[in-house]
Amino acid sequence: MSNETKPYAIGIDMGGTNTDIGLVDRDGHCLARKNLPMGRYTEIGAYVADVAAAIHQLVADRNLTFSEIAGAGIGAPNGNFFTGCIEHASNLVFTGVVPLAKLLGEQLPVPVALTNDANAAALGEKVYGGARNMNDFIVITLGTGVGSGIFADGKLVYGHDGFGGEVGHTILHPGGRLCTCGRKGCLEEYASARGIIQNYREVCEENRREAYIEADCRWLTEAANKGDMMAIRAWEVTAWHLGIGIANAATTLAPEAIFLMGGIINAGRWLFDPLRAIFNEHLLCMQKGKITILPTQLNANDAAILGAAALVQL
Ligand SMILES: [Zn+2]
DSSP states (O other): OOGGGOOEEEEEEEOSSEEEEEEEETTSOEEEEEEEEGGGOSSHHHHHHHHHHHHHHHHHHTTOOGGGEEEEEEEETTEETTTTEEEOOTTSSSOSEEOHHHHHHTTOSSOEEEEEHHHHHHHHHHHHSTTTTOSSEEEEEESSSEEEEEEETTEEOOTTTSOOOOGGGSBSSTTOSBOTTSSBSBTHHHHSHHHHHHHHHHHHHHTTOOOOTTOOHHHHHHHHHTTOHHHHHHHHHHHHHHHHHHHHHHHHHOOSEEEEESGGGGGTHHHHHHHHHHHHHTSOTTTTTSOEEEEOSSOTTTHHHHHHHHHHHO
């Protein structure tokens, strides 16, 4: 069987708190999954051994053999597709440069590939989701950070070193809020979960209202649903920053669509309505009305696993 005809793939979503491993079929169904809490691990060897064991178990449980598995794809923070290494991920216990694809490959009889989580998200949308028939689109992942995966002319944009396509770290406000990347004013600081809460706090301050101390993005949506004007305004401010950030990316790339992914999209119309308006307002006139902003078409629970699996099923 060639890789293109193998019916299954393994998707590995590696995060700071959990690693989720799933067995995925070609139609994008996650058939079975396993979870490894990251708190168990202090060194990479034990982690890789457990990931490999979980994969062997998933394959055996379904009475499959590895000849039916196209490979294992890993979506990891700061994952580099070209080197197969995780490079200086700040939210993992494994520091420095970790050759994860090579280490896992030594314990599996199938190819292993690795990329960063946002690129994996774009691959998932392309292989299993709403971008199946698109060659030019952008996936923006909104969460702890703002990640992005870009397809241009039918190919995922990696750049010369594997770290291309980072819309979240384009600078919107020179000298603005300090970003985790060490620079100031990146889009991420205005549209990530912490950025959105900062927007809310600033909106409250400007209006001399007391901010709800435990506000998070879920609360902010609920508050907007109840008519809280500070919350509604905070989503508008978020949409303003995000809308301009992705309009800048769209001006460069002319995508057919922009997909948003991550729990923050549960804000629904509070985010999407002002976002679509601000985005269109800031596009070149020949692009206006031609680029759609959509929520991801992947199931939220499986999206990260599907994206990682897509790396070996494309
Ligand atoms: Zn940054």
